[in-house]
Amino acid sequence: MAFPTETVYGLGADALSEQAVRAVFELKGRPAQNPLIVHVADAEMAKRLVTHWGEDAAALAKAYWPGPLSIVLPKASIVPGIVTGGGLNVAVRCPDHPLTLELLREFGGPLVGPSANLSGRLSPTAAEHVKAAFAPQQVLVLDGGPCRVGIESTVVSLAGSGVRVLRPGIIGANAIAKTLGKGVTYDDGPRFGVLESPGLLPSHYAPAARTVLAKGPGIAAAVAAAKGDAVVLVHGAAAPSARRVIILPAIAVDYASSLYAAMREADECHPSVIVVEEPTPTGDEDERAVWHAVLDRLRRAAA
Numbered sequence: 001m002a003f004p005t006e007t008v009y010g011l012g013a014d015a016l017s018e019q020a021v022r023a024v025f026e027l028k029g030r031p032a033q034n035p036l037i038v039h040v041a042d043a044e045m046a047k048r049l050v051t052h053w054g055e056d057a058a059a060l061a062k063a064y065w066p067g068p069l070s071i072v073l074p075k076a077s078i079v080p081g082i083v084t085g086g087g088l089n090v091a092v093r094c095p096d097h098p099l100t101l102e103l104l105r106e107f108g109g110p111l112v113g114p115s116a117n118l119s120g121r122l123s124p125t126a127a128e129h130v131k132a133a134f135a136p137q138q139v140l141v142l143d144g145g146p147c148r149v150g151i152e153s154t155v156v157s158l159a160g161s162g163v164r165v166l167r168p169g170i171i172g173a174n175a176i177a178k179t180l181g182k183g184v185t186y187d188d189g190p191r192f193g194v195l196e197s198p199g200l201l202p203s204h205y206a207p208a209a210r211t212v213l214a215k216g217p218g219i220a221a222a223v224a225a226a227k228g229d230a231v232v233l234v235h236g237a238a239a240p241s242a243r244r245v246i247i248l249p250a251i252a253v254d255y256a257s258s259l260y261a262a263m264r265e266a267d268e269c270h271p272s273v274i275v276v277e278e279p280t281p282t283g284d285e286d287e288r289a290v291w292h293a294v295l296d297r298l299r300r301a302a303a
């Protein structure tokens with residue numbers, strides 16, 4: 001079953017059932033070493049999944065749950081290895097969506113919830129996106145409307161030394177540092193080989209069409225190079241004459257919430273290239289954190 005969250009739609013299955021989780025990997029065509037985020041109804045449910053729920057975990061859950069923050073901690077033995085891609089740590093998160101919180105409470109246990117799309121493709125931010133990817137007999141979709149945040153959760157690791165943001169999201173490292181009263185680093189660069197986080201694959205979140213990032217005069221140049229067959233996504237620059245121009249909001253959080261739907265719309269035109277105006281992170285530190293997360297998705301889409 002697919003469920004709505006404030007970030008993207010998730011593909012739900014009993015997180016404590018190896019068989020159920022295996023079906024999710026198969027359906028998504030997801031590489032087995034890519035761990036899944038485990039969704040919980042509250043901190044109490046999360047505590048059962050980890051060996052140690054310390055002060056930092058408690059402070060983050062209190063400050064941000066329900067919300068778009070996944071916390072990585074050493075896993076308890078009840079969590080099957082398949083959930084964590086064979087790793088020793090598990091990512092837990094309490095999603096901020098009334099339907100899914102109710103589902104979690106009714107079910108009474110944790111659910112895995114990777115994005116409800118085929119592995120590597122654009123994440124779904126509306127029920128229709130999930131229905132376009134899977135047949136009704138494969139996936140039942142709980143329609144909770146469009147996703148408010150629109151990009152995947154921030155993933156922060158409390159396992160290992162130091163607090164590290166493994167995947168940027170709308171909650172930035174600075175905000176987490178303030179909550180914890182200690183330093184937090186971004187550790188979200190492209191990675192090859194052993195994966196700590198699948199969202200860290202250099203190419204991910206990608207439309208089918210070739211995607212390029214461009215700025216200033218580079219936008220018109222990229223459009224010209226495509227000989228009229230480009231679709232352009234702009235949010236500040238003057239719209240060039242292209243086959244289709246999609247205008248995105250200039251405010252970071254609004255940009256994030258419309259990004260994937262806009263990329264889908266661009267992709268549906270089957271252009272030879274999608275040209276995206278590269279955002280310049282501006283504003284206060286919270287806004288810059290959102291732009292950082294957006295840029296991360298754009299770079300992976302363009303990789």
Ligand code: AMP
Pocket residue numbers: 035036037070072084087089090091113114115152155166167196197198199200
């Ligand atoms: P998706 O379910 O498609 O949003 O992708 C799952 C994301 O969760 C990955 O990109 C990782 O960043 C993160 N993740 C899940 N489990 C773990 C874990 N055990 N350790 C580190 N990151 C994880």
Ligand code: MG
Pocket residue numbers: 114115120123
């Ligand atoms: Mg995904």
